Amino acid sequence: MSTISTEDYIKAIYKLEVRGEKATTSALASQLGVADASITDMIKKLSDKGLLHYERYQGVELTQQGVKMALGILRRHRLWEMFLVEFLAYSWDKVHDEAERLEHVTSAELEHAIDTALGHPTGDPHGDEIPTVDGKLPNRSCTALAAHEAGDVVRVLRVSDEDSAILQHAASLGVALNSRITVKQKMPFDGSLTIKIGKKEHFVSRQVADSIFVERV
């Protein structure tokens, strides 16, 4: 059986790989909040278990087995997030931390029961796709709001769920999945934006604009 730590390591590596970044010791250490040496320790063990490929000083890469595990964890995480919103009236800025723990204690039966109760949802409250039971994950292409220019009209597809405060702030601006946003102004020096949602205009920092992912409409 896999431990909570193991699952968190695998998930962290998967996330780096998805973002196109190399899963280096230091990247993992800062992601997981542990010392570099601890990462080296653990990736050796994970390598022995066949979950990743490891060559000293070269970072790691998940094996198929590792990717499969990552998708399972991600599936449970996102199902829980959706469930908390739909059945327990959670707001989207509160679900991530709960799901972070629940994902590790979820049997196949419970996973299935939640999936069924939700009517087999394809996405989570932040617009992330939910992997299927057999490990398929269709990934839509979307761009960060920060990459858009004045005049662009876009639709919100996803908001990063890592930072609760940003989610809360985004919601207060009227940013929700499928919201329509018009970029009014872009500051060239710091990348901050003025955007229009509904009838209101708002100022949006670069950091927030980096957390909102959209498609042109």
Added chain:
Amino acid sequence: MSTISTEDYIKAIYKLEVRGEKATTSALASQLGVADASITDMIKKLSDKGLLHYERYQGVELTQQGVKMALGILRRHRLWEMFLVEFLAYSWDKVHDEAERLEHVTSAELEHAIDTALGHPTGDPHGDEIPTVDGKLPNRSCTALAAHEAGDVVRVLRVSDEDSAILQHAASLGVALNSRITVKQKMPFDGSLTIKIGKKEHFVSRQVADSIFVERV
């Protein structure tokens, strides 16, 4: 913070105390499925944390602090069991094992959300009372079905949730909370019974009769 192990130890001790049994090293070892020596190790630590009173060779007793912790865990356990039945269509023989894990990863907010969604239930699917947030646990008096005699008419108040197979079997006989049971026959040698539920008569072993708790009606 308390670990999963700590919580399971505290709960096991509490259960023994409630049953009126002394929480000895060997009783705990067999309850928790670990070696006797491991119990001695752990109760020393729990004693240092002020959760129980320990005197060498004399068994242990929870402090108020220990009881408070036990009631919190029991509350989360039973809320989860109820929630799985009500919201996820679980049968009463499947909920215990899931709750056994979920109870340890439940924040105060999640506990509250579940309680609210269920409308502040007072009992779990097996008829066990749910401790209140402030640690009150009203305990009804009930007797094991096994202690009754031919001719007694009783009402089911509680069924032990420890053994999934017994719960499943009981359900198949029509035993549910508040079921009315008439004791038809009692075998003096092995304590097994013949009982009538609705229009049907069933044979019930001593072991099963020990797991069903009732009151005279």
Added chain:
DNA sequence: AAATGATTTTAGGTTCAACTAAATATCAAT
């Protein structure tokens, strides 16, 4: 090609929660 700075690994601990085997205490029965 050598030096320097950053990254990664190794070496050697710590804590937690288990284990086995051996020693000791308790308790009931002579």
Added chain:
DNA sequence: ATTGATATTTAGTTGAACCTAAAATCATTT
């Protein structure tokens, strides 16, 4: 009061998962 059975504790290990400090490797610049 001694003995023997049973229960409990001690002593010494193990494996996870972390840590710090020191050594090794890599990457980049001179």
